[in-house]
Amino acid sequence: MQHLLPNDIILLEKAKTDLKPNRDQLIKWNKQKPKDLDQRFSTAHQKEFAQRDCLKCANCCKTTSPIFRQPDIRRMAKALRLKESQLVERYLKLDEDDDYVLKTSPCFNLLDDNTCAVYDDRPLACREYPHTDRKNMYQIMDLTAQNTLICPAVASIVDKIVNG
Numbered sequence: 001m002q003h004l005l006p007n008d009i010i011l012l013e014k015a016k017t018d019l020k021p022n023r024d025q026l027i028k029w030n031k032q033k034p035k036d037l038d039q040r041f042s043t044a045h046q047k048e049f050a051q052r053d054c055l056k057c058a059n060c061c062k063t064t065s066p067i068f069r070q071p072d073i074r075r076m077a078k079a080l081r082l083k084e085s086q087l088v089e090r091y092l093k094l095d096e097d098d099d100y101v102l103k104t105s106p107c108f109n110l111l112d113d114n115t116c117a118v119y120d121d122r123p124l125a126c127r128e129y130p131h132t133d134r135k136n137m138y139q140i141m142d143l144t145a146q147n148t149l150i151c152p153a154v155a156s157i158v159d160k161i162v163n164g
């Protein structure tokens with residue numbers, strides 16, 4: 001975590017401490033499906049990202065892997081001028097759910113300035129991350145709880161929604 005800003009370290013440490021109560025609340029919302037949940041997340045997401053620059057963090061790219069679907073592999077292989085099989089062999093593995101994920105972290109496309117070498121051709125999971133501004137948020141409450149441990153923005157968003 002030494003690559004993170006001090007404030008982001010504090011947010012992630014608090015998220016770790018608050019994981020169980022936050023997860024319990026998120027799971028409760030998963031079952032209740034509150035009508036305003038998407039709007040609450042969207043509003044918190046917009047406020048958070050109005051002041052946050054992901055390029056100062058990139059913890060997601062440094063510590064986790066997106067799922068690579070076949071269209072992602074095809075698009076990225078073309079951008080890197082590799083055969084799909086070469087991309088898979090060099091950089092990906094099948095996880096326990098039979099999804100392609102990175103063999104190692106950080107992501108092989110992460111550059112020194114925290115930009116992505118294949119930004120326009122990145123996987124859908126990267127495009128949608130951190131998944132806090134979407135419809136039917138109740139469907140991904142467990143993922144959202146996990147993401148509070150990775151992304152300081154998600155930690156902040158969840159803290160504001162859960163704790164006011």
